Amino acid sequence: xxxxxxxxxxxxLNIQSYAGANxxxxxxxxxxxxxxxxxxxxxxxxxxxxxxxxxxxxxxxSSTENNxxxxxxxxxxxxxxxxxxxxxxxxxxxxxxxxxxxGSNFPSPxxxxxxxxxxxxxxxxxxxxxxxxxxxxxxxxxxxxxxxLQYTFANNLDGSIMQYSDPMFxxxxxxxxxxxxxxxxxxxxxxxxxxxxxxxxxxxxxxSFNRAQSYKExxxxxxxPRANPDFSDNTETNFTYHIGFGAxxxxxxKWLVSFGYEFSSLGDFISGKGATxxxxxxLKLRSYKTNTILFGVTHFIN
Numbered sequence: 001x002x003x004x005x006x007x008x009x010x011x012x013l014n015i016q017s018y019a020g021a022n023x024x025x026x027x028x029x030x031x032x033x034x035x036x037x038x039x040x041x042x043x044x045x046x047x048x049x050x051x052x053x054x055x056x057x058x059x060x061x062s063s064t065e066n067n068x069x070x071x072x073x074x075x076x077x078x079x080x081x082x083x084x085x086x087x088x089x090x091x092x093x094x095x096x097x098x099x100x101x102x103g104s105n106f107p108s109p110x111x112x113x114x115x116x117x118x119x120x121x122x123x124x125x126x127x128x129x130x131x132x133x134x135x136x137x138x139x140x141x142x143x144x145x146x147x148x149l150q151y152t153f154a155n156n157l158d159g160s161i162m163q164y165s166d167p168m169f170x171x172x173x174x175x176x177x178x179x180x181x182x183x184x185x186x187x188x189x190x191x192x193x194x195x196x197x198x199x200x201x202x203x204x205x206x207x208s209f210n211r212a213q214s215y216k217e218x219x220x221x222x223x224x225p226r227a228n229p230d231f232s233d234n235t236e237t238n239f240t241y242h243i244g245f246g247a248x249x250x251x252x253x254k255w256l257v258s259f260g261y262e263f264s265s266l267g268d269f270i271s272g273k274g275a276t277x278x279x280x281x282x283l284k285l286r287s288y289k290t291n292t293i294l295f296g297v298t299h300f301i302n
Contacts, residue, residue: 217229
């Protein structure tokens with residue numbers, strides 16, 4: 001009789017527990033899950049914390065050790081920069097003479113006047129703004145995408161005028177001023193880093209506004225002045241490109257000095273029409289090319 005009594009008591013307690021839970025609605029309460037829910041991540045190690053925001057961590061961590069690490073990490077980011085350069089230009093001329101029809105109707109070459117060409121070196125100033133983009137590649141450390149504005153100061157182009165292309169009629173000297181304004185898009189590839197020095201190659205494409213102006217001529221001694229051709233001022237728009245190489249040196253944080261070389265092709269310089277006999281003629285200096293030695297200073301904005 002004792003065994004059935006125990007069974008009866010056990011059944012009674014289970015029925016009472018079930019009934020109470022249903023009466024009070026306790027079965028509708030979800031069980032607590034001690035495991036963390038899926039949307040939450042455990043950022044306990046540094047690598048995962050860096051995924052949140054390395055710049056934010058750097059901003060609020062003032063320890064010396066972490067500051068040096070942050071400075072190192074900043075070099076891995078893309079950087080906007082501004083650069084100011086000056087250049088010494090050495091012109092490369094396709095020809096050392098210019099031929100102009102003198103209107104004489106003589107047989108060639110007497111129908112042409114020959115202008116000899118001598119030139120001065122030029123100065124130039126350039127302003128560039130762009131973005132430096134670091135790469136994980138071993139052979140290209142970084143590349144840049146930028147725009148450049150360049151102004152070349154006037155070059156005195158001068159020489160003698162040989163009328164009828166005959167040395168017996170070497171009668172005049174002339175002077176002509178050439179300058180240009182150049183707009184280019186440019187890229188630079190960083191190839192090698194040696195401590196604070198970085199070596200690069202660069203190139204660019206764009207347009208050059210070539211200005212020819214201020215034509216003047218004067219007779220030699222004992223020569224009667226002729227009617228001045230008075231070639232007018234003119235600006236030609238030409239396709240231009242440049243390629244070069246150089247080195248950047250980081251002398252303080254966010255500042256570089258650079259030295260480089262560039263070869264440029266600037267197109268043609270053409271004067272406006274002349275006066276009287278030369279009303280249909282222009283001075284034409286074709287395929288103007290240059291070698292340039294550059295010095296520059298670069299500042300990284302961010």
